[in-house]
Amino acid sequence: MVDHAGAMADRVWRRYDRKQRLTRYAALLITVMVVYWAVRDIDIFWPWVWDAPNQISNLGARMWPPDPSRLAAITNALLETVHIATLATALTIFIALPVSYIAAQNTTPNRACLWLGRFILVSSRSVNTIIWALLFVAIFGPGVLAGILAIMFRSVGFIGKLMGEAIEEIDRRPVEAMEATGASKAKVIAYAIVPQVMPAFFAIVILRWDINIRESTVLGLVGAGGIGVILQGAIDTFAWPTVATILIAIIVLVLIGEAVTGLLRRKVL
Amino acid sequence: MTPPDHADVPRTWRKPPFIANPALRYGLWLAVIVYLIWAFGSLPFNWERISEGLPRAARIFGGGFPPSFERSGLLITGFKESFQIAILATLLGVALSIPFAVMAARNVAPKPIYLLGRAVIIVSRSFHPVIVAILFVAAVGFGPLAGILTLTVYSIGFVGKLLAEEIEEIDWGQVEAMKAVGAGYFATLVYAVFPQILPRQVGLSMYQLDSNLRASAVVGIVGAGGIGGTLMNAFGRYDYDFAFAILLTIIAVILVSEGISGWVRKKIW
Amino acid sequence: MLEISKLVKRYGRDKPVLKELDLTVEGSSVVSIVGASGAGKSTMLRCINRLVEPTSGSIKLNGTELVRLKGRELRRTRRKIGMVFQGFNLIDRLTVMENVLAGRLGYVNLFQAITRRYPQSDIERAFQLMERVGIAHYANKRADELSGGERQRVGVVRALMQEPEILLADEPTASLDPRTSEQIMKLLHSLAHELSLPVLINIHNVAQAKAYTERIVGLRHGRMIFDGAPAGFGKEALDAIYGGIETAEEEITAEPGRSTQGVAHDST
Incomplete structure (x- = not known):
């Protein structure tokens, strides 16, 4: 674990390298795009999402008390x-x-x-x-x-x-x-x-x-x-x-x- | 142990037994045998139905080969949904795992909060994702929303546990340094704790994306969206050639995903 | 009698490690083989019991040609060739007695081997040999609980359990401290005479080679460049064998440094 932390600390120092920085931004950009696509494209009826906490707590309430x-x-x-x-x-x-x-x-x-x-x-x-x-x-x-x-x-x-x-x-x-x-x-x-x-x-x-x-x-x-x-x-x-x-x-x-x-x-x- | 002193007595040697106490040694053997008899005796095997197995297997595999990729549209839709579920659940799960991990780390959380955090993590780790999925399907209905919620819980359990352990092992000196300059609780967390755990978090998210993708293939079996539902339907309709096509694709996708995730983690670490 | 003639070993397409080597060992003599690292000492020893496949040449042990042997024939012949290793090569998690009896593996059947039901004669022989080298009281100890010198004694006894017609020792003392390595050399020397057994020892330490062996063979770049009695092994021979090799001084003299390195490596 100590070694590991040491290795990480080393890495932090090297992160201002230009190429690595570009890679980081590219990775971030790709992640954002993929997430955007996933959110827009997924087959979800959004009003249900906002209602989900209600539904879940409803179900929880119906379970209580457990029946032994x-x-x-x-x-x-x-x-x-x-x-x-x-x-x-x-x-x-x-x-x-x-x-x-x-x-x-x-x-x-x-x-x-x-x-x-x-x-x-x-x-x-x-x-x-x-x-x-x-x-x-x-x-x-x-x-x-x-x-x-x-x-x-x-x-x-x-x-x-x-x-x-x-x-x-x-x-x-x-x-x-x-x-x-x-x-x-x-x-x-x-x-x-x-x-x-x-x-x-x-x-x-x-x-x-x-x-x-x-x-x-x-x-x-x-x-x-x-x-x-x-x-x-x-x-x-x-x-x-x-x-x-x-x-x-x-x-x-x-x-x-x-x-x-x-x-x-x-x-x- | 010690050999006898006079050499004319023939000396013998036996391997010292793995368990020195003979009562315990034979007791264990007996226990194993009793257990096997009990287990096999109490399990309900339906031999009549099992004996039909071979012809059925022949029929299933006969019907399954060659796998049919004719309905590739359905296949692609299913996989697209699985990917979306996996991506969104990983994002939510990894983000939410941070507060839960902080709660469940003994060294940064007050005792009652710690117990609560641990309890959340233990509960979400105890349940197989499929069980969680069935409950969410019951609460919020069929579809990918249940899948996302399920895998979010699953991710919180897994990532949260590892992260909490990581926080418990951080270099405490940095925290003391922050406290010494008069930083508040959250400032200490942000400046002294998170920098130490974040590099690991990136690797963990890649790993989690991979295992969420695997899991998203199965939560569909109970109706939580994704390719699992398609597979279940194909099996239910005795559409074995399509089912085998789906299975092969799942295997291929998992192998590719495992490769990519491994490669990325190697690059990061 | 061991007769090696025109022995060649090359790994892949590299330069051969052994170049048409000839060596004959008769009767029960202790022969030490000296040479710098990479001179081919270890390869030569391992060619004899075929842990390394020779490329060409002939090796005869008491008239049997070893180079062409295969399968069961090879295993039968290996029983007759005991080997002692630099890193002891014991099975750490087994007891000393099991390690010693492992020397009989070529003689017992698989059932006896797995259940450790060795013949009474083997067990008695094991106790005799262990007593001879002073490790009998460790019989039921795990091999990794012993010190380096004791471990090497187990290695020696294991090799002797094979009732060998020849004993090969590959740097048997390189992983030991100077005092222990002297003891092991003494032991090998006296065992060779007690059991009238020819012994081939690869060794770095020229002083020990001279003190405990009757004949010294010097190798350099896969060729024999010295063969004679210790008395004749002087400055010239030393230069011929090690000369021009940078680490030579260190290897001959700084034995303790080497030994710590060896032990550390072994313990990992």
Whole structure:
């Protein structure tokens, strides 16, 4: 952080350079123009915008007080949400590790594997969980399986990319030493690579589990299981006090998730 | 640990276990197994429907290839709206995140304000944008306005948190210097705090523009405008070739946007 | 017996690093290879166990031609060639014992390797060797908790676990302080005689080379320009090897400075 601040301070001194100044003005001008275009062109009925604060506070008022009568169902749905996130994260590991192995430049068997690995990672990462869920609901019908698959397909890219980077950053020297003992490729991986990426692995999986808990709260909105199903139902029936309870429950879940990941990080790492 | 002294006793060695306490070690294994049984047992899988999955997948992918770009007009309109949502939400979000970040920074905000600022940030970070979108759609109706509001909240949560952490780490000497010359609270903020965090803010906005663009593709699924709505419609009408065309375009746009955002941030930092 | 003949190594299209090098090492002698940085010492050593692919030439260990070996054959031969590294090349997050047993990786199967269920004979040999170099009490310590000299002892024991027919040491003391590096040289010297093992040591420190080895080979620009007993290694040979190279003085004499650099590099 200190270094960073130092670098920034340096930059400030150089900003009176003519070319940089022009670039700055050009960037500002382009930003203003783009924003102007966006505001003029966007398909918004402006009187609604001025009415929006009213509408929002209206909705807020309808939610108050939260109605706890369906708490049992909500708790069950929350558990389902956690299960989806946990199982999906656990299953993802089995796919993400081989993919990261072939997608890391220093371990990939050949160029074809490297590109295959990168293709898998990029396509997994560029499609949002909820879009994956849409696809899997269309294939397997509404339910938790679609949810688990959606979370898995998105997580493979995340875990795979970060693990690939961790593999690329390992110290080469133990690998060299293991090769010199006459160890086969598999043994070199087990001794020189696995121990080095272990801490990164735990950190990445824990991080992704935390993210997956958040993501699995919305799966139900497209029918892929979890708390979202109840939320959608409550919204559709205008049961706003129940909606409020569900929202509070989600916050509690996310905070618990954060506390658990914080605890795990301290215990494991 | 220590090997026995007399050498004639055959010495053995086993790898010290990762968790030293055997009760805890086997307890953890047991817990994992019990959890897996519980989770799989309690999740409602509709096997009948799932077993239809493969033929359905064949039908979907068969119908989806080749992707059809025939209705490119609809595609372009959708993307234009997504861009507009992302741009306006980034602008609003980044601007609004500054006051919230100041509120949520322990070192510059009074305690009650700090708690309020933290609460706003925690709440806006806890909810997945899709959930926020559904609420805004309910409050202000279908369309890009709900999308902009959603992503503004999302941006406040993300940028506000990072910025608050940044403010907490600023060089306190400059603040004291400003106080020493008798500057008021806001003058101190403007002259001693903002200059230290603004360079980072520019980089963060680029990052946020990129992630807002990603998110704007999904908030449309619940009716908050943009390409997500178009995708949802295509899926709903079993228009799989158009849906796959949209998906491919989304992937392409996200890759390009990620590239640009990365390039700009590298230039700035 | 190790016979190197007409060994050439060139990286890409650059000038060759090794130019038709010939070297024969017989019996159990300790040979030191001296030369300035970039003279090709490290490349030569790594050509022997094929961590570096030679461009042409022949390397024979006890009659087996090493240059053409591939896959399983190559791994079987590598087992017979122990190597000690400048940066120790230990696996920091594993215990000392695991690092030592890693020397048996070429002999055990994958299941044994992963579960660390090594044969009893290997474990006993490991304890014997660790006791011999004085690190047995560290068996269950993590490798990165040890000091530099102790780490290098682990490196030596790991190489000896291979039951090697020859031991290669690539600057084994360059990352250590002067006193520790003396100890390591002494250790290599006496182990060579106890186990009647030929040892090739790349070394910068000419004084140590003279004190602890029986034969000195001088390399310059990929060619051998000195080969003889330490007694015959005088001022002329030194000039021939290092002469005209600016940093020569420093490299020969200022060993402590170098060693701190090496340790700092290692700890990153």
